[in-house]
Amino acid sequence: MSPRAVVIVGAGMAGMRLADEIRRRDPDGERVRVTVLGAEPGPAYNRVLLPGVLAGTMSAASVVLYPQGWAEEHHIDLRDGVEAAAIDTAARTVTTGRGTKIPFDALVLATGAEPRIPPTEGLSGEDGTPARGVIAFRTLADCLRISASARPGVPITIIGGGLLGLEAARSLAVRGCAVTVVHPVGHLMERQLDTEAGAVLAKALTRHGVAFRIGRTASRYVPGDGLKLDDGSHVPAELVVVAAGVRARTGLAEAAGLPVAGGVVVDDTLRTAHPAVYAIGDVARHPGATPGLVEPAWEQAEVLAGLLTGTEPQARYRGTPVVTRLKARGVDLTAMGETTIDPDDDTDEALRLSDPARGRYAKLVLRDDRVRAAIMLGLPDAAASVAYYYTNDVPVPEDRLAVLLGRELPPEAPAHDPAALADTATVCRCNHVTKAQLTAAWRTGAADAADLSAKTRAGTGCGTCVPLLRGIAGWLAGREREAS
Numbered sequence: 001m002s003p004r005a006v007v008i009v010g011a012g013m014a015g016m017r018l019a020d021e022i023r024r025r026d027p028d029g030e031r032v033r034v035t036v037l038g039a040e041p042g043p044a045y046n047r048v049l050l051p052g053v054l055a056g057t058m059s060a061a062s063v064v065l066y067p068q069g070w071a072e073e074h075h076i077d078l079r080d081g082v083e084a085a086a087i088d089t090a091a092r093t094v095t096t097g098r099g100t101k102i103p104f105d106a107l108v109l110a111t112g113a114e115p116r117i118p119p120t121e122g123l124s125g126e127d128g129t130p131a132r133g134v135i136a137f138r139t140l141a142d143c144l145r146i147s148a149s150a151r152p153g154v155p156i157t158i159i160g161g162g163l164l165g166l167e168a169a170r171s172l173a174v175r176g177c178a179v180t181v182v183h184p185v186g187h188l189m190e191r192q193l194d195t196e197a198g199a200v201l202a203k204a205l206t207r208h209g210v211a212f213r214i215g216r217t218a219s220r221y222v223p224g225d226g227l228k229l230d231d232g233s234h235v236p237a238e239l240v241v242v243a244a245g246v247r248a249r250t251g252l253a254e255a256a257g258l259p260v261a262g263g264v265v266v267d268d269t270l271r272t273a274h275p276a277v278y279a280i281g282d283v284a285r286h287p288g289a290t291p292g293l294v295e296p297a298w299e300q301a302e303v304l305a306g307l308l309t310g311t312e313p314q315a316r317y318r319g320t321p322v323v324t325r326l327k328a329r330g331v332d333l334t335a336m337g338e339t340t341i342d343p344d345d346d347t348d349e350a351l352r353l354s355d356p357a358r359g360r361y362a363k364l365v366l367r368d369d370r371v372r373a374a375i376m377l378g379l380p381d382a383a384a385s386v387a388y389y390y391t392n393d394v395p396v397p398e399d400r401l402a403v404l405l406g407r408e409l410p411p412e413a414p415a416h417d418p419a420a421l422a423d424t425a426t427v428c429r430c431n432h433v434t435k436a437q438l439t440a441a442w443r444t445g446a447a448d449a450a451d452l453s454a455k456t457r458a459g460t461g462c463g464t465c466v467p468l469l470r471g472i473a474g475w476l477a478g479r480e481r482e483a484s
Helices: 013-025 047-055 140-149 163-174 195-207 251-255 294-309 380-392 400-404 435-443 449-456 466-483
Strands: 004-009 032-038 076-080 084-088 093-096 101-103 106-109 113-115 134-136 155-159 178-183 210-214 218-222 226-229 234-236 239-242 246-248 277-279 323-328 331-336 348-355 360-367 370-377 426-428
Touching: 004 013, 013 032, 013 076, 013 294, 047 140, 047 163, 047 323, 084 251, 106 294, 134 140, 140 239, 155 163, 155 226, 155 234, 163 178, 163 195, 163 210, 163 239, 163 323, 195 210, 195 331, 195 348, 195 360, 195 370, 323 380, 331 380, 348 400, 360 400, 370 380, 380 400, 426 466, 435 449, 435 466, 449 466
Parallel strands: 004 032, 004 106, 032 076, 106 277, 134 239, 155 178, 155 239, 178 210
Antiparallel strands: 084 093, 093 101, 113 246, 218 226, 226 234, 323 331, 331 370, 348 360, 360 370
């Protein structure tokens, strides 16, 4: 029997992760022949780590996910810089922008999302592309273009006070830029935070050199001058960085007649309305997934790889608990679940701590002794344990205040001391890597944190676990020296 032909449209994080997961189950390509079409030139990179590149603390090379030659070595036909132009579901072919028709037995859409440019006068040209002096922050190329303008004292305005906008703002402030964030809603990160948490976060970031115009909308942009806001005020800007949300790239799916509702609609097998077409990552819409986060894409890739190779025919994607982490130097924020509480619903139990002067805020929402939602700002130890209770659906101890303050740690929750960390504790949530797996990787030849990451994928997701990963590598090395 000849291998099944699987074509993946999109060579970004989700598409390449799927190709990787397929090869982990089918190393020699006996079950599945993989072709990947990548419209964006260059290797796949970790978009989550772009704020580090923007801050100058990471190089562009350090965020690349797969080294040159990796695809060829793993029997993957990677067509870099080749865009899919059309899908013929009846003939089961994909036509590229160069006119080549590629047949498939299964097609996977991993086309991701594109930045949304607000309809502000002057921000974009007639063709919809950003005007001179405006960059929509989404890709590594965008990041490098912004970095080229990031000189000390240069006034830069960020449009959008969501996760990406704030990470970009803090990164540019690190480089000495005069950064102002313009956000049309009454508080920052309104999808993840309540009003009070948003205010504490704004105060904390202000101390780190970021200015804010909250509740204001840009009404006009003049290149080289800046933004005029809806209240008549003016914000100077040599560069405007847009981080005002994204739209799923659904054009191919719509043209092929597939149902779209803010993304390509998929079921628990990640299948679309057509039996041979699937979707994962930011372009997919599943009721249990939140777009824009790395963990759902990783889990979807695992499920779909099991299905496409036939190694896990019962695999299903049921959704991913949402844990959002702000990656901004000097500010530690973790948010999970929906923190809005119905005052008439007494099934919810809520605790709150607010310490704006020290940049700390905590909110814990419980139902049936389990964490339904939480906001943890400036409390990293508590955030780690609460995230453990939330993602593992573990009952919370009776002393709720101790949990809120990080004094009541579950036995398997991450600890800062690698020696005290339980073997079963999860170090990397994005890739479900435990301390025991890292120890096993060390015993089979890993010699440092980079080797551990290459063998287990720990640290290749959101990057939050990298300090702990390095600590474990150092601890393992020290233990090895003591034994010798």
